[in-house]
Amino acid sequence: MSFLDYFLGTRKKTASVAKDRLKLILAHERSDGTPDFLPALQAELMAVISKYIPVEKEQISVHMERRGDFEVLELNVLFPDQR
Amino acid sequence: MAQTIVVTSGKGGVGKTTTSAAFASGLALRGHRTVVIDFDVGLRNLDLVMGCERRVVYDFINVIHGEARLQQALIRDRTLDNLYILPTSQTRDKEALSAEGVARVMAELQQEFDYIVCDSPAGIETGALRALYHADAAIVVTNPEVSSVRDSDRILGILAARSKRAEEGREPVQEHLLLTRYSPKRVQEGEMLSLEDVKELLRVPLLGVIPESPVILQASNQGIPAIHMKGSDVAQAYEDTVARFLGEERPLRFVQQEKSSFFKRLFGG
Numbered sequence: 001m002s003f004l005d006y007f008l009g010t011r012k013k014t015a016s017v018a019k020d021r022l023k024l025i026l027a028h029e030r031s032d033g034t035p036d037f038l039p040a041l042q043a044e045l046m047a048v049i050s051k052y053i054p055v056e057k058e059q060i061s062v063h064m065e066r067r068g069d070f071e072v073l074e075l076n077v078l079f080p081d082q083r
Numbered sequence: 084m085a086q087t088i089v090v091t092s093g094k095g096g097v098g099k100t101t102t103s104a105a106f107a108s109g110l111a112l113r114g115h116r117t118v119v120i121d122f123d124v125g126l127r128n129l130d131l132v133m134g135c136e137r138r139v140v141y142d143f144i145n146v147i148h149g150e151a152r153l154q155q156a157l158i159r160d161r162t163l164d165n166l167y168i169l170p171t172s173q174t175r176d177k178e179a180l181s182a183e184g185v186a187r188v189m190a191e192l193q194q195e196f197d198y199i200v201c202d203s204p205a206g207i208e209t210g211a212l213r214a215l216y217h218a219d220a221a222i223v224v225t226n227p228e229v230s231s232v233r234d235s236d237r238i239l240g241i242l243a244a245r246s247k248r249a250e251e252g253r254e255p256v257q258e259h260l261l262l263t264r265y266s267p268k269r270v271q272e273g274e275m276l277s278l279e280d281v282k283e284l285l286r287v288p289l290l291g292v293i294p295e296s297p298v299i300l301q302a303s304n305q306g307i308p309a310i311h312m313k314g315s316d317v318a319q320a321y322e323d324t325v326a327r328f329l330g331e332e333r334p335l336r337f338v339q340q341e342k343s344s345f346f347k348r349l350f351g352g
Contacts, residue, residue, distance in 0.1 A: 013273035013274075014273065014274055015270070015273050015274055015275055015276050015277065015280070016273065017283070018228075018229050018276055019276060019280045019284070021229065021277075022229055022232055022233065022284050024234060026233065026236050026284060027234075029233075029236065030236070030240070071294065
């Protein structure tokens with residue numbers, strides 16, 4: 001950036017924009033919202049469970065969350081109404 | 084027992100092969116028996132950068148499949164007689180790199196060499212995973228640019244989880260950051276992430292900074308590892324990088340902009 005640019009304020013410091021964006025995205029990706037294997041795990045669980053119980057895909061949900069020092073894998077299966 | 088070093092990055096085109104060639108040559112220049120392996124099956128290029136493309140007869144995949152002995156596939160470097168290149172196949176796909184096959188070849192190389200440098204392909208698929216699996220140390224090649232930094236962070240996560248050391252619960256892979264294509268001028272102008280920025284974002288010790296330079300292209304044009312480009316800034320920066328890897332203290336060079344004239348500062352350029 002030249003001296004004149006500085007006074008005219010014609011250029012923004014794009015490097016600091018890059019740094020701020022990276023800070024956010026890296027923090028988010030490191031805290032790992034969804035590990036890569038969750039969709040596959042959900043599909044395989046679905047296949048096994050539906051062998052024995054008639055359930056729909058929407059009735060199975062798999063979540064992973066961090067609680068303090070450990071991670072919790074939560075599996076939720078909603079059984080169909082028995083009529 | 085050899086030390087195994089993976090040169091990796093996640094992102095393509097950041098300088099992995101250039102670095103593998105220069106770094107392996109640098110280790111050999113220091114007197115270490117070194118082998119550099121191309122893991123980029125199907126897109127082999129290390130042979131070109133090392134200038135030995137016309138001497139490839141057998142490759143890494145032939146050895147894995149028992150079609151050739153390791154000694155037949157290893158190519159001696161043009162200038163350094165303690166440096167060998169193990170080229171990869173141009174025709175097969177990455178699935179040809181079986182985990183057992185790679186382990187067998189690595190075990191054999193361990194007996195013969197001081198350092199094994201693994202040139203990883205881009206991406207996070209089989210080839211990249213095989214390249215990093217046996218690593219004791221990793222050189223994460225990063226450009227001061229958003230997508231490269233993000234991909235490097237990703238590959239650092241994979242190193243921590245998927246390497247043999249991680250699987251066996253041993254001491255983790257030693258991580259090193261190598262910043263390439265660095266332009267002090269653009270950093271000063273606020274257009275490029277600084278080395279401090281990248282260090283802070285990735286939280287990995289900095290092994291070296293390689294400046295952006297036309298010399299890199301001149302070197303690869305001729306099939307000469309950049310560290311042999313006598314007197315150039317990149318050759319010196321790679322020499323420093325190798326020295327630091329071997330435990331020497333070296334101050335960073337080529338990270339400050341040369342002083343420009345009054346007129347340049349006034350009018351830009």
